[in-house]
Amino acid sequence: xxxxxxILIVCDGLSDRPVKELGxxxxxxxxxxxxxxxxxxxxxSGTMDVIGPGxxxxxxxxxxxxxxxxxxxxxxxxxxxxxxxxxxEMRKGDVAFRCNFATVDRSMKVTDRRAGRIRTGTDALxxxxxxxxxxxGVAAMFKEGSEHRGALVLRGEGLDHRxxxxxxxxxxxxxxxxxxxxxxxxxAKALNEYVRKSHAILSKHAVNEDRVRNHxxxxxxxxxxxxxxxxxxxxxxxxxxxxxxxxxxxxLVRGICRMVGMDVPDISGATGGTDTDYIAKAKxxxxxxxxxxxxxxxxxxxxxxxxxxxxxxxxxxxxSIDMMxxxxxxxxxxxxxxxLTCDHSTPVSVKEHSADPVPVAIGGGGxxxxxxxxxxxxxxxxxxxxxxxxxxxxxxxxxxxxxxxKFGA
Amino acid sequence: xxxxxxILIVCDGLSDRPVKELGxxxxxxxxxxxxxxxxxxxxxSGTMDVIGPGxxxxxxxxxxxxxxxxxxxxxxxxxxxxxxxxxxEMRKGDVAFRCNFATVDRSMKVTDRRAGRIRTGTDALxxxxxxxxxxxGVAAMFKEGSEHRGALVLRGEGLDHRxxxxxxxxxxxxxxxxxxxxxxxxxAKALNEYVRKSHAILSKHAVNEDRVRNHxxxxxxxxxxxxxxxxxxxxxxxxxxxxxxxxxxxxLVRGICRMVGMDVPDISGATGGTDTDYIAKAKxxxxxxxxxxxxxxxxxxxxxxxxxxxxxxxxxxxxSIDMMxxxxxxxxxxxxxxxLTCDHSTPVSVKEHSADPVPVAIGGGGxxxxxxxxxxxxxxxxxxxxxxxxxxxxxxxxxxxxxxxKFGA
Numbered sequence: 001x002x003x004x005x006x007i008l009i010v011c012d013g014l015s016d017r018p019v020k021e022l023g024x025x026x027x028x029x030x031x032x033x034x035x036x037x038x039x040x041x042x043x044x045s046g047t048m049d050v051i052g053p054g055x056x057x058x059x060x061x062x063x064x065x066x067x068x069x070x071x072x073x074x075x076x077x078x079x080x081x082x083x084x085x086x087x088x089e090m091r092k093g094d095v096a097f098r099c100n101f102a103t104v105d106r107s108m109k110v111t112d113r114r115a116g117r118i119r120t121g122t123d124a125l126x127x128x129x130x131x132x133x134x135x136x137g138v139a140a141m142f143k144e145g146s147e148h149r150g151a152l153v154l155r156g157e158g159l160d161h162r163x164x165x166x167x168x169x170x171x172x173x174x175x176x177x178x179x180x181x182x183x184x185x186x187x188a189k190a191l192n193e194y195v196r197k198s199h200a201i202l203s204k205h206a207v208n209e210d211r212v213r214n215h216x217x218x219x220x221x222x223x224x225x226x227x228x229x230x231x232x233x234x235x236x237x238x239x240x241x242x243x244x245x246x247x248x249x250x251x252l253v254r255g256i257c258r259m260v261g262m263d264v265p266d267i268s269g270a271t272g273g274t275d276t277d278y279i280a281k282a283k284x285x286x287x288x289x290x291x292x293x294x295x296x297x298x299x300x301x302x303x304x305x306x307x308x309x310x311x312x313x314x315x316x317x318x319x320s321i322d323m324m325x326x327x328x329x330x331x332x333x334x335x336x337x338x339x340l341t342c343d344h345s346t347p348v349s350v351k352e353h354s355a356d357p358v359p360v361a362i363g364g365g366g367x368x369x370x371x372x373x374x375x376x377x378x379x380x381x382x383x384x385x386x387x388x389x390x391x392x393x394x395x396x397x398x399x400x401x402x403x404x405x406k407f408g409a
Numbered sequence: 410x411x412x413x414x415x416i417l418i419v420c421d422g423l424s425d426r427p428v429k430e431l432g433x434x435x436x437x438x439x440x441x442x443x444x445x446x447x448x449x450x451x452x453x454s455g456t457m458d459v460i461g462p463g464x465x466x467x468x469x470x471x472x473x474x475x476x477x478x479x480x481x482x483x484x485x486x487x488x489x490x491x492x493x494x495x496x497x498e499m500r501k502g503d504v505a506f507r508c509n510f511a512t513v514d515r516s517m518k519v520t521d522r523r524a525g526r527i528r529t530g531t532d533a534l535x536x537x538x539x540x541x542x543x544x545x546g547v548a549a550m551f552k553e554g555s556e557h558r559g560a561l562v563l564r565g566e567g568l569d570h571r572x573x574x575x576x577x578x579x580x581x582x583x584x585x586x587x588x589x590x591x592x593x594x595x596x597a598k599a600l601n602e603y604v605r606k607s608h609a610i611l612s613k614h615a616v617n618e619d620r621v622r623n624h625x626x627x628x629x630x631x632x633x634x635x636x637x638x639x640x641x642x643x644x645x646x647x648x649x650x651x652x653x654x655x656x657x658x659x660x661l662v663r664g665i666c667r668m669v670g671m672d673v674p675d676i677s678g679a680t681g682g683t684d685t686d687y688i689a690k691a692k693x694x695x696x697x698x699x700x701x702x703x704x705x706x707x708x709x710x711x712x713x714x715x716x717x718x719x720x721x722x723x724x725x726x727x728x729s730i731d732m733m734x735x736x737x738x739x740x741x742x743x744x745x746x747x748x749l750t751c752d753h754s755t756p757v758s759v760k761e762h763s764a765d766p767v768p769v770a771i772g773g774g775g776x777x778x779x780x781x782x783x784x785x786x787x788x789x790x791x792x793x794x795x796x797x798x799x800x801x802x803x804x805x806x807x808x809x810x811x812x813x814x815k816f817g818a
Contacts, residue, residue, distance in 0.1 A: 017775050024778060051816060053797065054804020058817020071817065078818040226818070252818070349775055353815055355808025356777065357793075378779050378793055387795030 013303025013346030031318035036375035043363025046385025062343035065390035077228025085255025097224035115219035160184035167223035235261025306346025337365035422712025422755030440727035445784035452772025455794025471752035474799035486637025494664025506633035524628035569593035576632035644670025715755025746774035
């Protein structure tokens, strides 16, 4: 049998706990979702500890696990993922940081950690503080992200990511980065030098002079945190012998897709918000499937509803994703393997990620059919997949798609 | 959401196999247990391999796993657990042994391994043979346990627990302890010296002179076995960021609770037998929950009924534990997470521990609710927790209690 094509749809944070107002049902149990239920009914279901029982996954570590990588071995902080997400190139040995544009007073005390949630002009500011040469042959590249966010990459000989944050994480004097291991002294020194030099440039920048005139807090400093380095990841395509593409709006997830070597096209209207264009995502998925063996789709909106504690919004998100899934399934050849799951639970009662297992359903491609008829946290637990781990998802999908390698004779 | 409090109730050896006289039901299936069933009905269930499939847990290794420690890494023999259980202090580097008071004849042949199951006077005997100084600066501390049992701790420089037993485990000449690795020669020598010296003291002790007059076998020797040392265990409280207390009557379990850093108060009436005061245990649990984040409760009686092969007694134990659970649940805030399980199965048909998985039910604290309506070995297997491992229980409870740490962003 010819190897089959594969789609993996990850509903970010959609998995939940019982909600009193819904008669102790979860939003997934309470919402109308005929396409999700059809997938479950015509395939196998299960529950999944994305990283492990009792471990609360971040979106970054969760996606690494879902793509088949062990986040405990691969993950060295969020900096590199943000950097790749905003489009900075990262090479082996580089050290990357997440940054905020912020406002400091003359004593270097942070008076606004988000520079008044600055929305415009950060591209010009970023350009002005990117490409700075530092002592010891270190180069600093900076790129803006959404709103007040950005990322910094340091490149040079002998750098080490084990340095402390400059960001004080509250309205206080900025911190000097310190080496957390003896070998990281050069990196901490370069980082402190970068913050000083960029501060000097930002303070006099026209964008900030305008802001001050308009009584807005100037984005006169960047606050690096979350230092990390990239461990060499064997690209997903090489590991599994497939061509891979990712459909995602949010930069963190886009960064991970790039790190594992997926093609990640820009999709107009895919915002990473609750206003994302579900139809555009469905169309992009179907179109990428013509040129790729494996298409990954992330929908962030469920996580946002969870963080907001808004079960009504979450139910609407379920219904929107269901519509997207229906569009995808309608036009699909029956031989395509479709997996539907979440990267973690974000219960509306918790307003944060939780360690609760997530539901999984896999259909199409001639896979087995168990007795599960609905896609939700409880129904899935009765499925033939049992309780699985996130790292086993890709091998399972590849197995059903007849792309797994034989071990032995 | 605020982190929740947690209770873990471990029904020692309660899990079983089908009993012919009960129409092939297990004692848990046959007994009336409305509180246990209510917990299952309002929460999630599963089955658990406490250590691993096909591994018969001891009560000591099982509890270590249930508390989140890997017994394969932590466990170095039962000696230290007994020693801590009877109240001897253990420091790093100490070597501890379980001991029997026994009877030997003049040729040092054991004629009664339990000295006629001696019940009184062992405290005086223990005092007489504790605090003995041995060659090489080794000190020996001894304390009696229940009936003929006791524990010995050797303290000094350069000791090693890898020595063979003095106890011949049958009616035969006592053994010379031998080093099992070259570095353990000093320990074996000290142990043999201790057995000789204590024998000389015990032989002339008034308690034994009385016994001989009354035609009872004298407790004229101690037979050390099960040498072990304490690995430094990171206290549960520090690992998980919680305050912990344990309610247990039996010294082995109390010892493990102390080893992992729990507060273990003495509870009047909590005997560790089938006559234990269930109401006192329930009250102690509720009272400790006011001052601690996590309260562990062990009820030993089911294991005793299993070892005795007495299914009727086991059913009565189920019903007594159910009454205890009802008392606890009645007064509990709905936000408290309650987990109910066993440390191992002790089937009445086997009269020994078995490798059969045990049932688990977790309710309260807004956890998910699956379709399981009863707490027993078979019903639990259909639950949303699936089949889990003992070491994953604490992380799972902490996850539901919103106390798990996020890995990633």
